[in-house]
Amino acid sequence: MMFAPLSTRTLTMLAMAPLALGLAACNKSDNGAATAPAGSVAAVAPPAGKAWAETFAKTEDGDGIIVGNPKAAVKMVEYGSLSCPHCAKLAQDGMSALTGNYIASGKVSLEFRSFAIHPQDIPLTVLARCGGDDAYFGLIEQVYTNFDAMNSQTKEQYDQASAAMKLPAAQRYPAIADALGYTAFFSARGLPEAQQRQCLADLPRAEAVAKASEAISAKGINSTPTVFINGNKVEGAEWKNVEAALKAAGA
Template structure:
């Protein structure tokens, strides 16, 4: 499904909370081919899953060996059920086997396809670089519970979208239960509200998503291994592509 980002991100008079999103092509073709890469030792006293680096443009974050020969990039939405399924099926293996080897790094690019993606992304980044990937994983691991809102919550969320911009995302987070979710994971409520009132942070999420759309990314999750698109949105497709690249 093609995503109309300007409608979703800027002209939201109502809140589209439906979670349907078209999956990627289901082809089994591996993304790339290469000789097996050698394991790379992490820095002393650390695991590669504890190493984070900014992307060259400073906008993104990479987990794992920043010089890994196999670079996995995911365009994902934090409100996308296909992305949640991918993470639930594969994140433990990706982190514990492939990233841990030093052969593979992961860059996650949050692609806002629904208004709720903006506060979710801002809050995931709010706790700092070291906490970002862990919070993304928590969102996906608890996806069903996080998206089981009542009609009353939906109504409150719609009201939130009519508030002044500086209040909008904090009220949306409250209505959808995100404030309580992140509080339970150690992010103080006052810090959350400060982050959500930071309009440039919200605008940056929207602008990045427009950029991704302009590049032709039109569904989530969309994965690339060393610049080659992975055909298929299931963990088996991603793992096959990693192995074909030498992981």
């Protein structure tokens, strides 16, 4: 069960920041296109004792996290919602190959930007970021891998989460996370409950997610997943199309 897409009014209440995400939705295009193949990019060895798939950095504005060679010739940027089934499908189909074949080679970097299109995206993003930069992609992968189980809440849970949205701001996100089972989910993956509650009660964290999503919407991005390869949008953001675009860029 899933909340309805966020409206500006709902997001303002949720994150205490003005947003305009009413048009954002979890969508999938049926068509795909890739540019003409570029010359092959040479592999780049990681620093001694490290692996590119375990190398992480914040973007300059701090809203996104990059995994891989920060100077990779092929740069993939994904705008994704942690409550979006199409984003989960993209990860389930392609994350292993993306990480093991492309990012590991040093040819490709992946920048992930969380786009809040449903109320639960805010606590989910806060919790994924709560473990620090090195844990971020692993927790996102866990969310997407276990997507169906994470979104099989009962009506009672849904009603509890809806009621939690009316609580004072500092209580809202811990209550939503408890109601939807997120607290237990992240605890089982090594994120201490006390740390989760501290992160969820820290309102600037929620506001940062909301403001980042507002900035994404202002760019004209209105669906998830939206993927760019070296600045070119991948139409039909399914793994077969994304991989074709990576290869066309020389990866």
